Amino acid sequence: MASRCLWVFDLDDTLHAATPHIFPSISRQMTAYLREYLGLGEIEANALRQRYWLRYGATLQGLIRHHGIDPEHFLYHTHQFDNLRGMLVYEPRLRSVLSRLPGEKIIYSNAPVSYIDEVLQLIGIRACFDAVIGIEETGFRPKPQLFGYYYLLKRFHVPACQCVMVEDSLDNLRAARRVGMKTVWIHGPPLMGMPADLRLNSVCDLPRYVNRLLGDRI
Ligand SMILES: [Mg+2]
Helix, strand or coil: CCCCCEEEECCECCCECCCCCHHHHHHHHHHHHHHHHHCCCHHHHHHHHHHHHHHHCCHHHHHHHHHCCCHHHHHHHCCCCCCHHHHCCCCCCHHHHHHCCCCEEEEECCCCHHHHHHHHHHHCCHHHCCEEECHHHHCCCCCCCHHHHHHHHHHCCCCHHHEEEEECCHHHHHHHHHHCCEEEEECCCCCCCCCCCEEECCHHHHHHHHHHHHCCCC
């Protein structure tokens, strides 16, 4: 008998390309924030932002741990966009592709939920998802920390083997594998010893591999 399947989608650089316009803007805003609130120069602020991002998966995590920064204040002031719609790069067929995938779909992102919702609305795919999990909901613990992965399994009452995580970050996929989820790596170049069940250039290729990923769970 078919059983449940939960698709766990990352947002940035998975469902849309954040690297061309949105990530550079967020990076500039974070650097400006560190200059203003930590009193750093441009070079030191930029270096600190990158160091925490590499070490913790999110700059915010380093700021909470080492500087006592208020996470909501930081997230608000680093996700301001004059024209978010104009910065989005995505495939127009995304909505029809997502609606063809069987099972429940959620977003699980290290971004704040207000930003996630706005991006999903602008792309026109908010209705494709049963839930949106932002960084606030895991107590500001970003992927690849395992806390959020176990939180998802508990909240959605689903075993890890019935989850498929779709992501561009290898660190986040490795963590998904450790908890027992299936994994799909988006945008990555082929690697030896690939730490994912499947590698695709685009989420839009997913429907072709549903049988391979879900087997009898459809
Ligand atoms: Mg991503």
